[in-house]
Amino acid sequence: GAVVSQHPSWVICKSGTSVKIECRSLDFQATTMFWYRQFPKQSLMLMATSNEGSKATYEQGVEKDKFLINHASLTLSTLTVTSAHPEDSSFYICSARVSGSSYNEQFFGPGTRLTVL
């Protein structure tokens, strides 16, 4: 149980285009989902926290107009990288917290590798 999927797993796009990444909790409901960014050989940096039905909370330094997050249902959150540029190339990982859980374990997706040419 507690499986999180991401789609696509790998995407290449041209500079200036937008890319949407989906994060789904497959067998549980997730009130809260998180989006992380990981540069090569570095740690995960939290970009934003997404709560179902409300606006996402972005970390300091993360452009909310560039990284659009939508959490329209209890099993789906999307991250759209708008007007992508080569510096946006990275590994994006989402995680989900089980709704109503008595503790705060997060389950992570397999990640999406974005390459912007």
Add this chain to the structure above:
Amino acid sequence: AQSVTQPDIHITVSEGASLELRCNYSYGATPYLFWYVQSPGQGLQLLLKYFSGDTLVQGIKGFEAEFKRSQSSFNLRKPSVHWSDAAEYFCAAFMFSGGYNKLIFGAGTRLAVHP
């Protein structure tokens, strides 16, 4: 400031040798603590977690970790490493930072295993 530190960026051990990966945290209380493993190009898999109680916790794949409050540490150990354990290991702590609770990761330790 709240932080998680993994002092060792890269560790190499021989297969069959014991392993200890270090993790320290900086926080005004005892956070929830986690160890994750990440294989190349993959997401994170939870190895074990500590919330409270017994300070020695057992995880999957033969890993264990010990919480030491006096040292603000949560070191990961394995008595005998297998070649398949080669991966990146992240220590993380669930702490109140920037106005709300969040999972904060250490920089990671890359483990290489020699045959």
